[in-house]
Amino acid sequence: MAPDGTPDLKVVGTRPIRPDGVDKVTGRAQFGADFQLPGQLVGKVLRSPHAHARIRSIDTSKAEAIPGVKAVMTAADMPEITSEEAFVGEGPADFKDMSGNTMARDKALYDGHAVAAVAATSAAAADAALAAIEVDYEVLPHVIDVEDAMVEGAPVLHDDMFTSGVDPKPATPSNVAKRMVFELGDVDAAFEKADIVIERKYKTAPVHQGYIEPHACVAQYAADGQVQIYCSSQGQFMVRAYVAKLLGIDISEIRVTPLEIGGGFGGKTLVYLEPLAVVLSRKSGRPVKMAMTREEVFRGSGPTSGGTVWVKIGAKRDGTIVAGDAVLKFQAGAYAGSPVGPGCMTAFAVYDLQDVRITGYDVVTNRPKVAAYRAPGAPISNFGVESAVDELARELDMDPVELRLKNAAKKGTKAAYGPTFGDIGCVETLEAVKNHPNYNVPLGPNQGRGVAAGFWFNIGGESSATVNINEDGTAVVATGNPDIGGSRASMAMMAAEVLGIDVERVRPIVADTSSVGYCFLTGGSRVTFATGMAVVEASKSAVNELKARAAKTWDIPVDAVEWEDGRAVPAGSNAGDFEPLSLEDLAAKSGRTGGPIAATSSLNAQGAGPGFGTHLVDVEVDRETGHVKVLRYLATQDAGRAIHPSYVEGQIQGGAVQGIGWALNEEYIYDDKGRLENPGFLDYRIPVASDLPMIDTVVVEVPNPRHPYGARGVGEVPIVPPMAAMANAIQDAIGIRMTELPMSPPKVRKAVDEQAAAEE
């Protein structure tokens, strides 16, 4: 036991080679599009070319007559679902909307909205069938921008949508699905006490998660009604539940086998193709494989919201922030359900602030329905608030890290969203920045330094794990969460820690829905925390059984046996004088002492520790081109306890890089008809290695008391601060406050020109 009370650990905190590494670097790993079944058909989707159109009729007869075409489907082949809410990813989802998003029923609500699908013996036949489907559209006026969608007279997407959260309930439909207000203390009175008030409006663009692997699946509907689905997703149990609900199939009839996932970041917490493939398989009697093209990924799957953020911050002359007010307007895409709620709650969460009010609006527009993306909603509000805090620091002539340290949330602080924080590491991440060499590197002309801090709640939830002790003393750990960020390694490490064996002797697997207990999806940075707890509990049960076998062998009470370093030993001299029995010894004789040794744990983990991070970036701005070069980037974060530090660092680096893309380049560009003009990585620019310096990381560890080893989720926080940090660095470099994302070369160049014109 360490002086701080944390246990001495032999495996947790080390950096073993990932168990899935060889498969992935040799190409043996099977991702969604790699999987094949004998006799499978090619499934393809017909998508709306219109941003908003009523579907008068769909004639599939010519498509069905094409040789090789085995099935054609429309929404008429799916049950019509009444409104029913469920929860997944970043917020509540309505099954009626989910069904409509999967396949348009009466109206196409965005360019790329699925309206029909086909299955054929070849891609050519499928393409011919798509071309032969005749859809009679009545094109309607559309709206793309969130604030345009809120004005009176804007084209209304849903005639049955009346703004909730306002009193009295509106009598006319609106694109504003919901208004919400979070309020603590007396905000107006608090602003009266402020010496300085900063007030400004910011805007962010919707951005895609940019996962490299497009959505793909194979589905087989057997003659007896049994359904097999093989797909890449963030949750095989999520896919099973959604397909069951959307198609009216019993859950027991569906088995979902998870394939490797090539990135998700929240974007694979929904179903798009799977229900269609099942219907096409049912109609054709053959397995059906479907895979999106990159263009389809952009046009047909969910990005995260864009939005506007109005921020007002009041502070005393000594730098004490006394009041915060914000109004967030998030576009949800074609159906309600933007992450504006968490955007509101996280907006000021970095700070010890007792008087705060945030008003949020959830607004539908003629864009793809948004999906979760790391820390959903938080990066948007954070861009506004952390930009405003930087402006405050400049107004006060105060170091931006010192200003944040003066106001930072700490243990005992009442969070700006309400509850009192327990053990958190906000201050520690700020101090790690201050103590890092990057903080003092001299800057040259047109170079600037920016800082921003961010927060995310993290979640727990339902998880299951099974630990099987093999007869040679090795172990298999089965869980039900797709491995997105190295969770196989962390599950194996936690099991090895409890069992007291080398991690190489533990084989972690991601099991299908019929082979392991229920697990909520891989999202919200919950797996290392929640599924890790299930693994630890199952491993402890296995150890208890191993101790019981030793007790039987020695003919002593089980409480006279202890487990040390992978061996059963007598608890003391009174227990008897026996040679230790290793896990291998006990496993080899398990058949003669009671049978195989296996243990399972299912739990609902609560108390995921909140996460904080602070980012520091140096940039150089080319005033001629508007190009922003990232010179140095440092991300510090509280991981609670890093189970596998390399994967924690990788999560932090990945989040930071996605944030840099969000800050500098990424946006959806629509033409005047509402058609997406840049659905590909050539025109939708995500950062590549040559754009970036090494992303330096500092992992600080303030253990989460609710996890056996102190772990916190780490995948969400690192995408929260980058946008504001980049904007603050650009301000520092050229004296221009960029308030709208992306801060792409044309926008920066325009701002430089305007600055020059103003100075003339």
Next chain:
Amino acid sequence: MARIVLTHSACRQYTGGTAELESDATSIRGLVRDLEARFPGLGRQVEESMAVAIDGVMHQDDLTAPIPEGAEVYLLPRIGGG
């Protein structure tokens, strides 16, 4: 007796704007029942759509979590993630 704080308008709409309540419930299940009895619709709202923070620890889909005497309980929208 626990102090129940409603920061979100989705909850306050059931209480006529009241932001703080007291409850003698000893678990989230008891709190849901208590709120539903006093403010019809609020208990269901909490059970289906809210997270419950008890003395700073977040609980979701956990009706069995105990609420200690004197606890500070916040009702918040559920949290997900990416």
